[in-house]
Every structure is written in C-alpha cells, then in structure tokens.
Amino acid sequence: MEIDIDKYDKESLEFIYSEAVNHLSKTFESFRSITNKSYLAIGVYFSVISYCITEILDMVYKKNDFLFYEIILSMLVSSFFIFKNLLPVLMTMPGCKPERLIDEYYEKGKIRDNQLKNYYKQRLIDLNFGIEYNVKEIMKRSKRLRTSVFLALALIVLSFFIYVIGDSII
Numbered sequence: 001m002e003i004d005i006d007k008y009d010k011e012s013l014e015f016i017y018s019e020a021v022n023h024l025s026k027t028f029e030s031f032r033s034i035t036n037k038s039y040l041a042i043g044v045y046f047s048v049i050s051y052c053i054t055e056i057l058d059m060v061y062k063k064n065d066f067l068f069y070e071i072i073l074s075m076l077v078s079s080f081f082i083f084k085n086l087l088p089v090l091m092t093m094p095g096c097k098p099e100r101l102i103d104e105y106y107e108k109g110k111i112r113d114n115q116l117k118n119y120y121k122q123r124l125i126d127l128n129f130g131i132e133y134n135v136k137e138i139m140k141r142s143k144r145l146r147t148s149v150f151l152a153l154a155l156i157v158l159s160f161f162i163y164v165i166g167d168s169i170i
Contacts (some may be wrong), residue, residue: 030138038085078149
C-alpha cells in the first residue's frame with residue numbers, strides 16, 4: 001500500500017486512520033466470535049461422546065452399541081478438524097509501540113513539515129497489513145469451524161443410516 005500524503009489534509013488522514021483502527025478492532029470481534037463458537041462445538045462434541053460412552057457401558061454385550069461407536073468416531077473426527085481453532089494464534093493488534101513511532105529522521109531534527117502526516121502514513125500502512133493478516137486468519141478459522149460442524153452432522157446422519165440399514169438386514 002502506497003500513500004501520497006501530500007494529497008490528503010490532516011483531517012482526511014485522521015478519518016482514514018480512525019476507520020482503519022475500527023476495522024482492525026472488528027477483526028478481533030470476529031476472531032473472538034469464531035473462537036467462542038469453536039469452544040461451543042467442542043463442548044457439544046465431547047458431550048455427545050460422553051453420552052455415547054455412558055450408553056456403551058450401560059449396554060455391555062448388546063448388539064446395538066455399534067451406533068454409539070460410530071458416533072464417537074464421528075465426533076472425534078470433527079474435533080480433529082476444529083482443534084486448531086482452539087490453539088493460540090498471532091493476530092495484529094491495534095496500537096503501536098512508541099519505539100515504532102520514534103524515528104531517527106525526526107529525532108535529528110532534519111524535518112518538521114508533515115511530521116504528523118508521515119506518522120499517519122506509516123500507521124495506515126501498518127493497519128492495512130494488520131487488517132489483511134487478521135482477515136486471512138479469520139477466514140481460515142471460519143472454514144475449519146464450518147467444515148467441522150458440517151462433518152459432524154454428516155457423519156451422525158451416516159451413522160444413523162448405517163445403523164438403520166444394518167438393523168433392517170438383521
């Protein structure tokens with residue numbers, strides 16, 4: 001991203017900067033939302049697994065515990081797909097360390113014109129990079145969540161189908 005700061009006045013740069021910071025903050029909200037949904041999905045998966053294990057233990061030596069084994073397997077496979085969403089991930093955060101803003105060029109007093117505009121330029125470039133990076137991470141996490149939930153539902157339906165077909169044959 002290249003910015004010609006001479007084409008913008010201070011107020012325009014302030015507006016662009018505030019919008020970029022707002023957008024970056026929204027990426028954090030999306031990130032948290034996907035992570036929370038991932039935890040919820042894992043909770044549901046393991047609740048189903050716990051229920052199936054209880055049923056298997058209650059029905060020891062009965063022929064219809066095969067369904068519960070299939071469901072446990074489908075929940076474990078679905079958990080595998082979503083597991084990476086539960087791990088920490090690097091995200092670009094709003095704000096900037098002062099050391100990033102303090103520039104030797106200004107420290108030596110070589111130039112004072114457009115100093116604020118140059119700071120805005122640098123921050124806008126940083127924010128643009130951060131937003132693009134965060135959106136890529138959000139898209140990956142969102143895809144893993146969708147895949148996991150779809151897989152869980154599809155495998156449960158398949159398990160019931162196999163169970164019904166197997167029961168009608170016997």
